[in-house]
Amino acid sequence: MARRIKTGDLAFDLIVFLICAVTVVAVAYPLYFIVIASFSDPVAVRSGEVWLSPKGATLEGYRRIFENERLWRGYLNTILYTVAGSFFGLAVTIPPAYALSRRDFRLRKPLNFYFIFTMFFSGGLIPTYMVVNKVGLSNSAWVMIVLWGFNTYNMIIARTFFESNVPSELLDAARIDGCGTTRFFLKIVLPVSQAVISVIFLFNVVWKWNEYFTALIYLRDQALMPLQIVLREILLQNDMFRNGQGASGASTIANLGDLIKFGIIIVSTVPVMVLYPFLQKYFQKGVMIGAVKG
Amino acid sequence: MFNYAPMYGVLMAFENFSPVKGILGSPWAGLKYFDRFVHSYQFSALFVNTLGLSLYLLLASFPLPIILALTFNRVRGRAARGAIQTISYAPHFISVVVVVSMMSILLSPTSGLVNLLSQSLGGKAVNYLAEPSWFKTLYVASDIWQHTGWNSIIYFAALSAIDPELYDAAKVDGAGAWLQVIRIELPCLAPTIVVLLILNTGSIINVGFEKTYLMQNALNLSSSEVIATYVYKVGLQSLQYSYSAAIGLFTNVISFVLLAAVNLFARRVGGASLW
Numbered sequence: 001m002a003r004r005i006k007t008g009d010l011a012f013d014l015i016v017f018l019i020c021a022v023t024v025v026a027v028a029y030p031l032y033f034i035v036i037a038s039f040s041d042p043v044a045v046r047s048g049e050v051w052l053s054p055k056g057a058t059l060e061g062y063r064r065i066f067e068n069e070r071l072w073r074g075y076l077n078t079i080l081y082t083v084a085g086s087f088f089g090l091a092v093t094i095p096p097a098y099a100l101s102r103r104d105f106r107l108r109k110p111l112n113f114y115f116i117f118t119m120f121f122s123g124g125l126i127p128t129y130m131v132v133n134k135v136g137l138s139n140s141a142w143v144m145i146v147l148w149g150f151n152t153y154n155m156i157i158a159r160t161f162f163e164s165n166v167p168s169e170l171l172d173a174a175r176i177d178g179c180g181t182t183r184f185f186l187k188i189v190l191p192v193s194q195a196v197i198s199v200i201f202l203f204n205v206v207w208k209w210n211e212y213f214t215a216l217i218y219l220r221d222q223a224l225m226p227l228q229i230v231l232r233e234i235l236l237q238n239d240m241f242r243n244g245q246g247a248s249g250a251s252t253i254a255n256l257g258d259l260i261k262f263g264i265i266i267v268s269t270v271p272v273m274v275l276y277p278f279l280q281k282y283f284q285k286g287v288m289i290g291a292v293k294g
Numbered sequence: 295m296f297n298y299a300p301m302y303g304v305l306m307a308f309e310n311f312s313p314v315k316g317i318l319g320s321p322w323a324g325l326k327y328f329d330r331f332v333h334s335y336q337f338s339a340l341f342v343n344t345l346g347l348s349l350y351l352l353l354a355s356f357p358l359p360i361i362l363a364l365t366f367n368r369v370r371g372r373a374a375r376g377a378i379q380t381i382s383y384a385p386h387f388i389s390v391v392v393v394v395s396m397m398s399i400l401l402s403p404t405s406g407l408v409n410l411l412s413q414s415l416g417g418k419a420v421n422y423l424a425e426p427s428w429f430k431t432l433y434v435a436s437d438i439w440q441h442t443g444w445n446s447i448i449y450f451a452a453l454s455a456i457d458p459e460l461y462d463a464a465k466v467d468g469a470g471a472w473l474q475v476i477r478i479e480l481p482c483l484a485p486t487i488v489v490l491l492i493l494n495t496g497s498i499i500n501v502g503f504e505k506t507y508l509m510q511n512a513l514n515l516s517s518s519e520v521i522a523t524y525v526y527k528v529g530l531q532s533l534q535y536s537y538s539a540a541i542g543l544f545t546n547v548i549s550f551v552l553l554a555a556v557n558l559f560a561r562r563v564g565g566a567s568l569w
Contacts, residue, residue: 007469008470008472009470009471009472012368012470012471012472013368013471015365016365016368016369019361019362019365020369020378021441023362023365023378023381023382023442024378024381024382026439027381027382027439027443028381028384030387030396030400030439031384033400033407034396034399045405046404046405047405051407090299090390145556172322206387209389210387210388210389210390210391212389212390212391212504213503213504217526228389228391231389231392231395233392233393235391235392235395235398236391236394236398236508237393244538254343258399258405259407261399262399265392265395265396268386268389269387269389269392270393272388273387273388273389275345276383276384276387277380278382280379280380282416283383284451287447287448287451287461288443288447288451
C-alpha cells in the first residue's frame with residue numbers, strides 16, 4: 001500500500017514538473033523569439049536560421065523605428081491617454097465604491113444593482129456610439145480619456161476593500177473628533193486604501209495602454225491615433241511605408257518590414273513588460289480582492 | 295454623500311441607460327429589424343460561427359487554469375514558483391494587436407517559424423491565417439496562451455486559503471497526492487469554478503470583437519464572421535444604425551437570459567450564485 005502511494009506521488013511530481021516546464025517554454029519562447037529576431041539579420045530570420053540566438057546582429061530595425069514619426073506620435077498619444085485616463089478612472093471609481101461600501105448609505109442596494117446590472121447588460125455598440133456622438137466626444141482626445149473610465153469590476157474590488165478595511169468604528173471615532181464625511185474620506189479613507197487604489201490604477205494603466213477598440217470606432221483624425229492603432233496599421237496592414245519612405249527593391253522592403261515589425265512589437269510592449277514583474281504582487285492582490293465577491 | 299449623485303448620472307450616460315433615449319426619439323419601427331435579422335440569410339452562419347467559437351473557447355480553455363493552479367500549488371520552492379507564475383502571467387499584458395501580429399509572423403506561410411519547422415519535417419506549408427478551418431483553433435490557442443496563467447490566479451488564491459490541517463489529516467490517513475487533489479483541493483475550488491463558469495456563459499454570445507476583427511481577412515471570413523463583427527460592419531461601416539442596434543440588443547438579451555438561467559440552475563443545484 002505504502003509503496004503504491006509512493007510511486008503515485010512520484011508520478012504526480014513528475015506531472016507537476018512537466019506542466020511547469022511546458023508552460024514556461026510555451027509562454028516564454030514566442031516572446032523570446034521576437035526579441036532575438038528583432039536584432040537579427042532578416043534574411044536569416046526568414047530562412048529559419050534564427051531560433052535560439054540572434055544571427056547577424058543589427059540595430060537597423062530599431063533605427064528605422066526611431067525615425068518613424070507616426071509611431072512616436074502614437075506613443076505620445078497613448079501616454080497621454082493612459083495617464084489622464086487612469087487618473088480619471090480613479091476619480092470616478094473610488095468615490096462611488098466608498099459610498100457603496102458604507103452600510104448606512106440608504107441607496108446602497110438599488111445603486112449597487114444599478115452598477116452591477118451594467119456588467120451583464122449593455123445598450124450595445126450603436127446606441128453607445130450615438131451617445132458619444134451626441135455628447136460631442138467622438139474624434140477627440142477626450143473620448144479616449146473619459147469613455148469607459150468607470151469600470152464596474154474595479155468598483156467592486158474597491159468596494160470590497162473598503163468594506164473589509166475601513167471599519168465603521170473608525171468613522172464613529174472621527175465623527176466624535178468633529179470630522180465631516182468629506183474630510184473623513186479624503187484624510188482617512190484614501191490614505192489607508194493606498195493598496196487598492198494602486199491596484200485599480202495599474203489595471204487602468206495596462207488596459208488603457210492596450211486599448212484599441214475605442215480608438216478604432218471613435219477616432220478619425222490621424223494625429224489622435226494611439227499606439228495600438230498605429231501598430232495595427234504597420235503590423236497587420238503592412239502599412240509602414242505609407243508616407244513614401246525610401247523604396248529600393250521589393251525584397252529589401254519585405255526584409256526590412258519584418259525587422260521593423262519585430263522591433264515595433266518590442267518597443268510597444270516593453271514598457272508594460274518591464275514594469276509588470278515589479279508590480280505583479282499588486283495585480284495578483286487585485287484579482288484576489290475581486291475574487292472574494294464576484 | 296449625495297454630492298456623488300450627479301456623478302452617477304454622468305457615468306450612466308456612457309452605459310446602457312441613455313441609449314434608450316436615442317431609440318425613443320425616432321419613429322417606432324416595432325420588431326421590424328429583429329425580424330429582418332432573424333430571417334436574413336447570414337443569420338444561421340453568424341449564429342453558428344459565434345456559438346461555435348465561444349463554446350470551443352469555453353470547453354478548451356476553461357479547465358486549464360484550474361490544472362495550472364493545482365500545479366503551481368505543488369511547486370515547492372517559493373522562488374521557483376514565483377518565477378514560473380511571473381512568466382505565465384506575462385502574456386496577459388500584451389495587447390491584442392501585438393498577439394495577432396505575433397501569430398501572423400510566426401505562422402506566415404513563407405517565413406513563419408511554424409511552417410519552416412513543419413516543412414523541415416517533410417510537411418507542407420499552410421497559410422494558417424487564411425484558412426477558415428484554422429481560424430477557431432488559432433483564436434482559442436492564442437487565447438489560452440495569453441490568459442491561462444492569469445486566470446489561474448483566482449484558483450491559486452482559493453487553493454492557498456485551504457487549511458493546512460486538512461493536508462496533515464490526509465497524510466495521516468495515508469492519502470497520496472492524487473487523493474489530496476481529488477478529495478481536498480477540487481472540492482475547495484468548486485464554488486470558484488461554478489461562479490466563473492456562470493460568468494463565462496454570460497459572455498458566450500459576445501465573443502471578443504477585438505481579436506476576431508484583427509484576425510479576420512477576406513479568406514477566412516466564412517468562419518470568422520461573428521455577430522459582434524457583423525454589428526460593427528453593418529452599423530458603423532454601412533451605417534444601418536437601427537438594424538445594427540437591433541442585432542446588438544438581440545444578442546445582449548440572449549446572453550442576459552442565458553446568464554440568468556445558468557445562475558438559477560447553479561443556485562438550485564449547488565447553492566452557488568452570482569446574486
